[in-house]
Amino acid sequence: MTTTNETQGLNFLQEVVEEDRRTGKHGGRVHTRFPPEPNGYLHIGHAKSIVLNFGLAQQYGGKCNLRLDDTNPLTEDTDYVESIQRDVRWLGFDWDDRRFFASDYFDRLYAFAEQLISQGQAYVCSLSPEEISQYRGNFTTPGKDSPYRTRTVEENLDLFRRMKAGEFPDGKHTLRAKIDMTSSNPVLRDPPIYRIRHAHHHRTGDKWCIYPLYDFAHCLSDAIEGITHSVCTLEFENRRVLYDWIVDALIKGDRPYQYEFARLNLTYAVMSKRKLLQLVQEKRVSGWDDPRMLTISGLRRRGYTPASLRDFAKRIGVSKSDSLIDMGVLELSIRDDLNETAPRAMAVLRPLKVVLENYPEGQTEELETANHPKREDMGTRKVPFMRELYIEADDFQEVPEKGFFRLAPGKEVRLRSAYFIKCEKVIKDAAGNITELRCTYDPATRGGDSPDGRKVKGTLHWVPGNAPVAQVRLFDRLFSVEQPDKDETKDFKEFLNPNSLETLSGARVEPMLADAKPGDRFQFERLGYFCADAVDSKPGAPVFNRTVTLKDSWVKEQKK
Template sequence: METRPGNNFLYSLIADDLAKGRVQQVVTRFPPEPNGYLHVGHAKSICLNFGLAESFGGRCNLRFDDTNPEKESQEFIESIKEDVRWLGYQWAGEARFASSYFGQLYEWACELVREGAAYVCDLDAQQAREYRGTLTEPGRNSPFRDRSVAENLDLLARMKDGEFDEGSRVLRAKIDMASPNMNLRDPILYRIRKVPHHQTGEEWVIYPTYDFAHGQEDAIEGVTHSICTLEFEDHRPLYDWLLAHLPVPGRPRQYEFGRLNLNYTVTSKRKLRQLVDDAVVEGWDDPRMPTIAGMRRRGFTPASIRCFCDMIGVTRSDGVVDVAMLEHAIRDDLNENAPRGMCVLNPLRLVLTNVPADHREQLVAPRHPSREELGNRELTFTRELVIDADDFREEANKKYKRLVLGKRVRLRNAYVIEAHDVVKDATGKIIEVQARIIPDTVGEDPADGIKPKGVIQWVSVATGKRATVRLYNRLFNHEAPDRGDNAFMDFLNPESLQVVEDAWIEAALAEAVPEQGFQFEREGYFVADRYQHTPERPVFNRTIGLRDTSGA
């Protein structure tokens, strides 16, 4: 899917760069840190970076900015690759890593030292904060700022060789401690981290900061448009300062856009990790999580996510998007493409007293009401069925449009029936409804002209299959759960998951392949679980209801 110009200021900016000859080929990059699974905000960035490259016939790199090995892992790397592919994109060449450039970055750090533009600082973290100043007061120069080039080169080499403890020394750029931009007050370029790296092993004990590495990585890769979220706008002067002070092979330009913020959603990786670590959810790909893997397992489609990202557009300011827009995109896609089926979530036995016990009748129903190319499906009609218990009452007022004693309803894609009796257990609970079919009413109204009041779904007891159905709802019941540091845990929705262990489904639904989506008629949209669904024990996850019932 190519990016549309109408709701994307970056499209116009890049088109102007090409028209004026500033760039010859568009090169973008998607640069995630592999410290967690990607979430819906990353989906917007993926669609933006890859979509812009596609629109202009350019290329987009996938680069892992793996400069913080304590929190990174190969699991996250593989999950990110899978997410990008699932959304329908392919990066140019091989996946890239910041760690592949560690040697070059270190040489450039030495170059800054030789130029007198960087120095080794011995202030500890607390002292560094005190020297840094505030938003209203300038900082103070470090007492180590005027070390000689020779001493700084020696100390940096010894840092690299592992001679010093973590936190004892850092390499800082020498810029301006009085700058109104805090990012220019002698920012840290290298710090000591004596931990193994998932790509380089124990080769390095010092690691570059993201701010130091990012622009140089872009330059090495020939990136023309380095697209970041708005919080990096204040970092752009440092990005440009480093490029100007180093012999890099190119001069990429950084541009910022407003990040995606959804109501009823938390996207902080730290908070998502807490949900996983505290077993609030079953993992990063729990269908209640806003991760791409979670949305995939819940039954969201790549097309719907890409459509949503296109709908919200790209702006220069942050804002909050109503999650109902995402839900609308999902419903719209599934309504158009999901085949239909019947499922009974709260089964109640229905016996058709004027149908023989051995009756087997094959009825035909469309797989989709408007997609003839999807064909038809067969439904086996028998004497004993299950219907949803909520679809029957002994007595009801005229507003109730389902089955009532002495009244008629249509069984979906089958006969009109009229209920005449019930069977109850010792507690008075109804365990069976008895009804008779009205002959010759498949696909037409009764010959006597008495029309049914409604339509209900059903499944044959003889041929239907038992299934586990998970009913997912929003994980948070507050529209701004991320408003405080830990307040989000107070807004967890206790009804975010309900599990139905004894649902009944059409026999053919058991043969669905994992990740195949359906509309369960009158119930909502569901997907065969990516990992647990089998024909022997079907497992379906509710993607979303037929309409918004959240009251949001």
Template structure:
């Protein structure tokens, strides 16, 4: 795999560090917390860490940041591994876990206590927050800050042995409650969590905080460049402080930050996604409307389109909101090349061609792809009764309308020119069908006449399969829902619209599952399983044009 983002600022930093230390082997890592599924923002980070390692003949670790057993699960670990494999990437040797280092982390915490750089605090979470202060107001010391080393060691050991209830005590670093960096105002290093861990089971009831465990795990694994998003910019101060206090001085790992991926009409926060799942507004982490990697894969996005998107977004320090159209253009380009063409009608209206006999059928030879001869041809059926889209018929002609109009002519794609003559309605004034005539000498040839009619797609009733179409739209009605407090009010009730229409029978008969371009409609994925009514199901991957701003399309 060719490296991505070769000229980004992080690549230049790595190149410079190699010039200073030519013998030092580059080591990066991807450290997801197993408390949810990966999303497209994680893909950007995975590619960055892998490509930096590949470019400089280094290694990239997969390390699970499993320091909070209450929110974590083995199913998330398996899902993360599957997503990384799907992207076409791999990790160095076996995946590691922060929990692998719990014994060492505990000993390092004791070292800090002995250095008078950490203490056991009995303030509750609310009081800790209150004592910490704000950007405008400095913090004040905890009343438990000046305990003796002996007392702190005794209390910390009792915490480890489960002698105190959850929330009653924690271990804090003793740094500076007046620091301009709030992160350095005596941050919590360990807390009590009475919950079984998916790796260590019931061995521990105290767990390290991310900021304490992360930098030490990096140092133990020999990571050279710890790459993270800008939200951890201030955390770098604590990263450096911990490594210096514990004397990881022999070329310690260094943290570098890049901008977080923000995508229009999308939330990537795992906490907010979990809220949607709990409220049953989405079906789970794999819901095709989500920008989780599993959701995108289920919808029909390809790994190549994700990779291309990450390349186009690039790696910078500038925060920006990426247009959804960029992601959609990546998948369109990929599918345009690979997807066979088929005909489908989502909102069907029936046409009866009156100057064709009831039993008449004609097979027409049509290409599976307009630009790839190697994909071959297929036969489609032309007969007396066909379906077209409702939007392709209008009683009266209007400006710029390109469909079938009563008394006017239109060309059926790959077939003949037809003329609409009469509308047949039922007692409720609903249209039952349109009576038309066709013109025998207008069959489509390889060379279209200079003056040709507008073209619409169609399906013969005799060559159609009833199909349920799921039309996915944006999940939220505002561009940047991540910034909003109440995302539920912004939920788009039309994010999934279900229609029942028809596809060519060949779609149902083909065993393989891949994306199709339904001509003039969009790119769709045929699901392996039919619905409970034994009807074929196809869901839309992306429209042919940027229609996401129209929430009902």
């Protein structure tokens, strides 16, 4: 028996499971499922659901199924099926031999529908979809019976079988559950449970021309698979009564129960697959895996890790009430992960040439630097140092402003793991643009320390003059306002951030980064965390995506 102290700190779903196990409900079993519709790529909200459903099963020694809810052939595709499976596995979960499709059960669901008809609990309605909606009313307008509600069991079975045989066009007839047209909950006013749809299905081909609706297929699929806890988001809360009605009408013995939690709402993002599909179809982004998209594939390509998404799901917790989560929480999860796991490297995004006038021409030396300041197990690497170098253009000011401790004429700074250097002369082109700095170095400060004890306030990253060229993509939030789809009078796409992507084609990186493998992650010192692009990066021609900045500077920049 679980004590009060043991249940402290549990979320409400864990409390439900604990109580069910205490009372012996479902024989102590815990069996969940993750049931996405294969009509788009999964996003960060689905990641929360994946972690929740698979996590509950793992915690209590149970099972979690992957079930593809493929009941609408007009919007579904095998590419989406494959992407869903790839994303679940990448997050660190597996369904073993329990990958199912709603279409696996089409024969059984049809038989259940005939059973409902035979029990006098379903009928074939010949109203048009628009008329059905009008007859059902709403929360303020009562429903009224369809004129076809009194058809006999024999008439309904005959019509339903002819629907299955393909005798009727789309929309001609609909199978509806016969519940209560006077119910205060419109969901129970004889909801449609089967529709005619002459469309090719990605798995069953042209075998079927009638398809069950979600409300009918989902709960019965749960029952067929022996699911105990059917966890879904709050928008399905008012449909739980229909879930229970269908299951109770057709299933005897142990049965599943539905529980709802708050869906993820994240600032500067949209969480609708329909809206994400619009962005893809209208080419507002490069595809479902565009690193600015909060799809799992987009986050993966940007450099997010499975551990960071699992950590994010844990940070935000599980609640019964909707809330808006700050994007900074997601970014904090990836910063915390990469701070521990990403090796350090040096890259210069906007290079400014430096010539060390007192360094021997033609000489190169290998300077050792740590791959991680706190992890000796990650070892060290050699970075070539020579007469010509590159530093960040932003790290030099000809007339330094107050508080600027980096390089300026006559000032001395430290180069990371190298030497102290001092700016002696500024070289400009005919237009007055700075093209080169002439500096001197102090050979006594090798390794970045001064034997005479003098201090410098600025430490700069750098790369050697023969550093490979790389393309660097600086990604920012896709939308410029916190809730881009809140204003119903405006198209959410009006709030797309025009500065969500900046491409730098002339960046310079230290030599070892030239052969970074797609997906390799690094902290570029002083700049942020970056990932070699999984699609475009090639050995010798690297392309890096900025995963996240070192600090959350969004609010500060917006105020500017």
